[in-house]
Amino acid sequence: MALAETDSMQDAKVEKPQGYWSGVGARVVRDPVSMICLGVVLLLILSAIFAPWLGLPDPYKGSMIARLKPLGTEGHILGTDEQGRDMLARLIYGGRLTLFIGLMPVVLAFFIGSALGIVAGYVGGMTNTIIMRVVDVFFAFPSVLLAIAISGALGAGIVNSLVSLTIVFIPPITRVAEAVTSGVRALDYIDAARATGASAWTVIRVHVIGNVLSPIFVYATSLTSVCMILAAGLSFLGIGVRPPEPEWGLMLNTLRSAIYINPWLSALPGVMIFITSLCLNLLSDGLRSAMNVRD
Amino acid sequence: MLSYFLRRLILVLPVAFGVSVICFLLVQIAPGDPLTAIMPVDATAEEQAAMRAAYGLDKPLPIQYAIWIGNLVQGDMGKSIATGRPVAQEVFGAVQNSLLLAVSAAVIAFPIGIFLGFLAGYFRDTLLDRAVTALSITGVSVPNYWLGIVLVIIFSVNLGWLPSMGAGPGGSQSWAWDWLHMRHLILPAVTLAVVPIGIVARTVRALAGDILTQDFVQALYAKGMSRGDVLRHVARNAAATALSVMGLQLGYLLGGSILIETVFNWPGSGFLLSNAIFQRDLPLLQGTILILALFFVAMNLIVDVAQAAIDPRIKRS
Numbered sequence: 001m002a003l004a005e006t007d008s009m010q011d012a013k014v015e016k017p018q019g020y021w022s023g024v025g026a027r028v029v030r031d032p033v034s035m036i037c038l039g040v041v042l043l044l045i046l047s048a049i050f051a052p053w054l055g056l057p058d059p060y061k062g063s064m065i066a067r068l069k070p071l072g073t074e075g076h077i078l079g080t081d082e083q084g085r086d087m088l089a090r091l092i093y094g095g096r097l098t099l100f101i102g103l104m105p106v107v108l109a110f111f112i113g114s115a116l117g118i119v120a121g122y123v124g125g126m127t128n129t130i131i132m133r134v135v136d137v138f139f140a141f142p143s144v145l146l147a148i149a150i151s152g153a154l155g156a157g158i159v160n161s162l163v164s165l166t167i168v169f170i171p172p173i174t175r176v177a178e179a180v181t182s183g184v185r186a187l188d189y190i191d192a193a194r195a196t197g198a199s200a201w202t203v204i205r206v207h208v209i210g211n212v213l214s215p216i217f218v219y220a221t222s223l224t225s226v227c228m229i230l231a232a233g234l235s236f237l238g239i240g241v242r243p244p245e246p247e248w249g250l251m252l253n254t255l256r257s258a259i260y261i262n263p264w265l266s267a268l269p270g271v272m273i274f275i276t277s278l279c280l281n282l283l284s285d286g287l288r289s290a291m292n293v294r295d
Numbered sequence: 296m297l298s299y300f301l302r303r304l305i306l307v308l309p310v311a312f313g314v315s316v317i318c319f320l321l322v323q324i325a326p327g328d329p330l331t332a333i334m335p336v337d338a339t340a341e342e343q344a345a346m347r348a349a350y351g352l353d354k355p356l357p358i359q360y361a362i363w364i365g366n367l368v369q370g371d372m373g374k375s376i377a378t379g380r381p382v383a384q385e386v387f388g389a390v391q392n393s394l395l396l397a398v399s400a401a402v403i404a405f406p407i408g409i410f411l412g413f414l415a416g417y418f419r420d421t422l423l424d425r426a427v428t429a430l431s432i433t434g435v436s437v438p439n440y441w442l443g444i445v446l447v448i449i450f451s452v453n454l455g456w457l458p459s460m461g462a463g464p465g466g467s468q469s470w471a472w473d474w475l476h477m478r479h480l481i482l483p484a485v486t487l488a489v490v491p492i493g494i495v496a497r498t499v500r501a502l503a504g505d506i507l508t509q510d511f512v513q514a515l516y517a518k519g520m521s522r523g524d525v526l527r528h529v530a531r532n533a534a535a536t537a538l539s540v541m542g543l544q545l546g547y548l549l550g551g552s553i554l555i556e557t558v559f560n561w562p563g564s565g566f567l568l569s570n571a572i573f574q575r576d577l578p579l580l581q582g583t584i585l586i587l588a589l590f591f592v593a594m595n596l597i598v599d600v601a602q603a604a605i606d607p608r609i610k611r612s
Contacts, residue, residue, distance in 0.1 A: 133313070140313070144547075144550060144554070145550035145584065145588065145591075149321055153577070153580065229436075233554050238569075239572060263448040263452050271441075
C-alpha cells in the first residue's frame with residue numbers, strides 16, 4: 001500500500017504555476033475581437049515594412065493623363081490620386097510614415113514618462129513637487145492644441161512631429177506612473193527592502209519597476225489610437241510630413257481638392273487612419289480587460 | 296464654498312504662470328530669426344541691431360518674458376505680423392466663433408452621450424449595452440477631420456443639402472440665429488460632437504453601472520421607492536463626475552476644434568491658428584494658444600467648483 005502511494009505521488013504531474021503574463025496572454029488569445037484587431041494591425045505594419053517587395057507600382061511616379069481615376073480602374077485597383085499616382089501603393093507605403101509617427105511618440109513617452117513618474121513617486125518630496133507641477137502645466141493644454149502649438153512653432157517635418165507628439169504624451173504617462181509608484185512605495189515590502197540597506201536605485205530596479213510597469217503599459221496602449229489620429233492630423237494640417245511623401249493624413253489633405261470630382265477616392269486615406277485607430281483602441285480595451293484593470 | 300473657491304484659485308495661479316511661460320517659449324523654439332519676417336531682405340547689420348533693440352530682442356530671456364507678461368496683463372498681446380492688427384482683437388473675434396461651434400457641439404453631444412451611456416449602464420451586458428459600447432468606441436476612434444470630409448461628401452456634394460464651408464453670408468462678422476447662418480453650423484457641430492458623445496457615453500455607462508450595484512439602491516427599492524425616484528438618487532450620485540467630464544470635454548471642444556475648423560473653413564480660433572502657422576505669424580500663434588489654454592484652465596476651475604457645489608464630499612477631502 002505504502003509503495004503504491006509513493007508511486008502515484010511520483011506520477012502526479014508537477015505543473016509550473018501559471019504566470020501572470022501567460023494568463024493575460026491566454027485571455028487575449030481567447031478574445032476574438034482582440035485577435036482580429038491584432039491581425040489587422042500586424043497586417044498593416046508588415047505590409048508597410050515589406051511594401052517594396054509586394055510588386056506595387058512606384059508610389060512617387062505620377063502620370064498627367066491618369067489623374068483621379070476611380071476605384072476599380074484597370075491596373076489601379078484603388079484608383080489614382082490627384083497626380084496620377086497609384087492609390088493602393090501610396091496607401092500601403094503611406095503606412096510606413098503614418099504608423100511610425102503614430103506609434104513612436106507613445107513608445108518614447110512611455111520610457112521618458114515612466115522614468116519621470118517612477119522617480120517622482122519613489123523619491124517624493126521636492127523632486128515630486130517639481131516634476132508634478134510641471135506636468136500640471138502641460139495638462140492645461142488640450143492635447144490637440146499642444147501638439148499643433150509645438151509643431152506649428154517648430155515647423156513641418158518628421159522629427160518635429162515626433163518631438164511635439166512625444167511632449168504631448170509624456171505628462172499623462174508621468175502622472176499615471178507617479179500615482180502607481182507612490183501606491184507601491186507605501187507597501188511593506190519596499191520598507192523591508194530599504195531596511196536591508198538596498199540603495200534607492202536597487203529598490204526601484206528590483207522591487208518597483210516590475211510592479212508598476214504593467215499598469216503604465218496598459219495606459220500607454222490606450223494612448224496609441226489618439227496619437228495615430230493626432231499624428232495624421234498634423235500632416236493633414238500641413239505641419240507634419242512634407243509632400244511628396246505618402247502619408248495618410250497628408251494624402252487626405254491633398255485629395256480634399258478632389259471631393260467634387262471623385263469623392264470616395266478622396267476619403268480612402270481617412271479610412272486607413274480610422275481602421276488603425278479603431279483596432280488600436282479595441283486592442284487596448286482587450287488588453288485592459290484581460291489584465292482586469294478597471295477604468 | 297467661497298474659501299474652497301479661493302483655495303482652488305490659488306492652485307490655479309502657478310498653472311496659469313506655467314502656461315504663459317510655455318507660450319512665451321513657443322516663439323523661442325521656432326527656427327529662424329523672428330526679425331526676418333518684418334525686416335527687408337537687404338537690411339544692414341546696424342538696421343537689424345536697431346530693430347532688435349526696438350523689439351527688446353537684445354535683452355536676456357527672463358527680461359523679455361517680464362516685458363511680454365507686463366504688456367499682456369494690460370491687454371497688449373502685440374501686433375499680428377501678417378495683418379498689423381492687434382493680436383487681442385483678432386483672437387477674441389475668432390474665439391467667439393469657436394465658442395459658438397464648441398457650445399453647439401456640446402449641446403448635441405452631452406444629452407445624447409448621457410442618454411446612451413445611461414441606457415447601457417442600466418441594461419448592462421445586454422445587446423443594447425454592447426451596441427452602445429461599440430458606438431462609443433467607434434466615436435472615440437474616428438479621426439473627426441476625416442468624418443467631416445465624409446459628411447461634406449454626403450450632405451454637400453451628393454445631396455446638396457448643406458453648405459460645406461464658412462459661417463454664412465457676411466463671414467464671421469454677422470452671425471445670426473436664422474436658417475441662412477445656422478445651416479453652416481450643422482455639419483461642423485455634428486462632426487465635432489462625435490468624440491464627446493463617445494466619451495460621455497462611456498463615462499456615464501461606467502458610473503451608472505457602478506452606482507446601480509451599490510447597497511443604497513437596494514435599500515431604496517426595499518423601502519418601496521418607485522423606479523423613477525430611485526433613478527433620481529442615482530443621477531444625483533453620478534452628477535458630479537459626469538459634470539466634470541463634460542466640463543473638460545467642453546474645454547477640449549474649444550481647443551480641439553482646430554482641425555474641424557480647417558475642414559469647414561470655420562472662421563474660429565483654429566482657423567486663425569492655422570493661418571498664423573503658415574504665415575509664420577508668431578505673435579498671433581502665441582496669443583491664440585495662450586487664450587485657448589487659459590480658457591481651458593478657467594474651465595477646469597469652474598468644473599472643480601461646480602463639482603464641489605453638487606457633491607459636498609469633495610470639499611471635505
